[in-house]
Amino acid sequence: MAAKVLVSDDLSREGIEILERGGLSVDVKVGLKPEELRAIIGEYDGLAVRSATKVTADLLAAAGKLKVVGRAGVGVDNVDLPAATKRGVIVMNTPGGSSVTVAEQTFAMMLSMFRHVPAATASVKQGKWEKKKFQGREAAGKTLGVIGIGNIGAIVVERARAFGMKVIAHDPFISPEAAAKLGATLVPLEEIWSSSDVISLHVPLTEQTRHIVNAQTLAKMKPGSYLVNAARGGVVDEVALADALKSGHLAGAALDVFEKEPPAADHPLFALDNFVCAPHLGASTQEAQEIVAVQLAEQMVAFFQDGSIKNAVNVPAVSKELLEHLGPWLDLAGRVGAVAGQLAPENASKVTIELTGEVTEHGTKPLTNEILRGLLPFFTQDPVNVVNAPALAKERGLAITEVKKAESPDYASTIGIKLEGASGSIEVVGSVLGKHDLRITRIDRFEIDAVPDGYILVLRNEDVPKIVGKVGSILGDAGVNIGRIHLSRSARSGQAFSMINIDSPASAAVLAELRAVPHVISVTPIQL
Structure with missing residues (x-):
C-alpha cells in the first residue's frame, strides 16, 4: 500500500506532482484548524508543511503512523523537535534553497538605501519631482564589510565584487585562504567596524551574536556609513541603531528582520527617513518557494522509496542498532562540539577530533558528524545537521583530522575536540559515566567533572x-x-x-x- 502524505500548507504544484510520481498517495488540505488537523493526522505516514502549520507535541501524539515531517524551507521553529524525536518522527528541512534569494534581498535593500528608492517613489506618487533631495551614492568603489560568509554571505561577496566593491569579511570559523577564494579579505571584527562603507550581517542569532551591533560598535563605524541586516532579528540593537541614524552618524540602515516580528507601530526606526525596511521577505520569491518545494518532495520520495534520509535535523544517519548503542555518546558529542563552539578562538581553521577507548570499536563517523553539528551553528547562519555538517565544514575551509585511540587512560571512552586558530586554541573532552551521565572531563589543561546542560x-x-x-x-x-x-x-x-x-x-x-x-x-x- 502506498504511503500517505498530507500537504497542509501551500506547496507548488510541481512539488505535489513529484510526490505523486514517486508513488505516494497525496492529500492537499491547506488551512486546517489545529483541531481539524489533529482529527485526521493519524491516517498519514508523512506530513509536508511550510511555516503556517504548527507541528506541536499534541499533534504528534495523535500521529500514530507518522514517520516523517518535511518542512519546505530552512527554519523548523514551527515543529516541536524534541517531541518528534521522542516519537521517532524524522524532521527534514530544505537548507540552501533560498540562499540566492536572501543574498539578492540584501542587495535590493542596500541599493534602496544608496538611491533612496522607497522615499523617492513616495515623493513622485505625491506629485513631487525632488531630484536634488534624493541624490544618492554608488556601490562601485565602496568597501563592503560582510560579517559571516556562509552560503548566503558567500553569494553576497560574489555579487558585491560584480558591483565593483572591495570586500572585507569577518568570520571566526573560516580560513583566510577560503575567504580569499570567495573574493574577500578576512580581517578582525574591529576592522569591519572602522573600515567599511557598508556592513552586511549574515550570522545566526546566538548568545555571542545577540546585539553584536550595539551602541559601542555603531560608534566605531565610519561616519556616513550604512548597515544592512537580512539575517536574524536580535543581532542588532534597534534602539541604538535608531539613535545612530537620528544623530546622522550613520547615513542609512536597512532591516529585513526585527527582534520582535511584527514590530510595534511606534517603533523608533519608523520615524526616520534614512531607514529602509521589509516584513522579513528574504526567502519570499516565487523561485525560492518552488525550489524548496521540489527539494522537499524529492527528499520525501527518497525516504519512502528506499529509506534514505537527507537533511534530517533531528536524527543521525545511522542504523537503528548502532543508534541504540551510541545514543548517549551522540548526545555527548553534540554537547562537546557546542561547548567548543562557544569557547572557540578567532579564525579557527584546524579541527582535531579525538575518540578513545571502547567507543572506537564501532563506526565513529556518526560521532564526528555530531560533534560538527554541535560546533558549527555558533559560527554560521546556514542550517546545520548531521548530514550536511562535514560538507559545510569543508566549504568553510576547515582542516578536520580524526584521531582514534583504542586505549583511554582515565575513562572507558572519551570524546574530544581541539580547535586551533591564529589567536589560540581550545580543547574540550567529555565522557559518559555509567550509561547515561554526560560529563565534560577536561577543558584545555583543567581537569573537571562538569555537567554539560542548560x-x-x-x-x-x-x-x-x-x-x-x-x-x-x-x-x-x-x-x-x-x-x-x-x-x-x-x-x-x-x-x-x-x-x-x-x-x-x-x-x-x-x-x-x-x-x-x-x-x-x-x-x-x-x-x-
Missing part, C-alpha cells in the same frame, strides 16, 4: 582567594541561582577554572560585573 558560565581567573565567594555573591544578588559549580586549577600557570551551572541566563550587566572582579581573566556564557 546555562553555564565558564570562568578563568588568577588562583587567589575569595574569587568564588565574590562570583557567588554577584550571581545571588542578581537572583541567578547556582545549580552546580566545578572547580579546577593549574599550579603551573597560577590560574583557576570554573564551570558554573546556573538556573537562568546571566544578563549583560551581571556578566560585566563578573568580568570586573579583580583577578578574573574571562567569563564566557554558554547555553546548551
Whole structure:
C-alpha cells in the first residue's frame, strides 16, 4: 500500500506532482484548524508543511503512523523537535534553497538605501519631482564589510565584487585562504567596524551574536556609513541603531528582520527617513518557494522509496542498532562540539577530533558528524545537521583530522575536540559515566567533572582567594541561582577554572560585573 502524505500548507504544484510520481498517495488540505488537523493526522505516514502549520507535541501524539515531517524551507521553529524525536518522527528541512534569494534581498535593500528608492517613489506618487533631495551614492568603489560568509554571505561577496566593491569579511570559523577564494579579505571584527562603507550581517542569532551591533560598535563605524541586516532579528540593537541614524552618524540602515516580528507601530526606526525596511521577505520569491518545494518532495520520495534520509535535523544517519548503542555518546558529542563552539578562538581553521577507548570499536563517523553539528551553528547562519555538517565544514575551509585511540587512560571512552586558530586554541573532552551521565572531563589543561546542560558560565581567573565567594555573591544578588559549580586549577600557570551551572541566563550587566572582579581573566556564557 502506498504511503500517505498530507500537504497542509501551500506547496507548488510541481512539488505535489513529484510526490505523486514517486508513488505516494497525496492529500492537499491547506488551512486546517489545529483541531481539524489533529482529527485526521493519524491516517498519514508523512506530513509536508511550510511555516503556517504548527507541528506541536499534541499533534504528534495523535500521529500514530507518522514517520516523517518535511518542512519546505530552512527554519523548523514551527515543529516541536524534541517531541518528534521522542516519537521517532524524522524532521527534514530544505537548507540552501533560498540562499540566492536572501543574498539578492540584501542587495535590493542596500541599493534602496544608496538611491533612496522607497522615499523617492513616495515623493513622485505625491506629485513631487525632488531630484536634488534624493541624490544618492554608488556601490562601485565602496568597501563592503560582510560579517559571516556562509552560503548566503558567500553569494553576497560574489555579487558585491560584480558591483565593483572591495570586500572585507569577518568570520571566526573560516580560513583566510577560503575567504580569499570567495573574493574577500578576512580581517578582525574591529576592522569591519572602522573600515567599511557598508556592513552586511549574515550570522545566526546566538548568545555571542545577540546585539553584536550595539551602541559601542555603531560608534566605531565610519561616519556616513550604512548597515544592512537580512539575517536574524536580535543581532542588532534597534534602539541604538535608531539613535545612530537620528544623530546622522550613520547615513542609512536597512532591516529585513526585527527582534520582535511584527514590530510595534511606534517603533523608533519608523520615524526616520534614512531607514529602509521589509516584513522579513528574504526567502519570499516565487523561485525560492518552488525550489524548496521540489527539494522537499524529492527528499520525501527518497525516504519512502528506499529509506534514505537527507537533511534530517533531528536524527543521525545511522542504523537503528548502532543508534541504540551510541545514543548517549551522540548526545555527548553534540554537547562537546557546542561547548567548543562557544569557547572557540578567532579564525579557527584546524579541527582535531579525538575518540578513545571502547567507543572506537564501532563506526565513529556518526560521532564526528555530531560533534560538527554541535560546533558549527555558533559560527554560521546556514542550517546545520548531521548530514550536511562535514560538507559545510569543508566549504568553510576547515582542516578536520580524526584521531582514534583504542586505549583511554582515565575513562572507558572519551570524546574530544581541539580547535586551533591564529589567536589560540581550545580543547574540550567529555565522557559518559555509567550509561547515561554526560560529563565534560577536561577543558584545555583543567581537569573537571562538569555537567554539560542548560546555562553555564565558564570562568578563568588568577588562583587567589575569595574569587568564588565574590562570583557567588554577584550571581545571588542578581537572583541567578547556582545549580552546580566545578572547580579546577593549574599550579603551573597560577590560574583557576570554573564551570558554573546556573538556573537562568546571566544578563549583560551581571556578566560585566563578573568580568570586573579583580583577578578574573574571562567569563564566557554558554547555553546548551
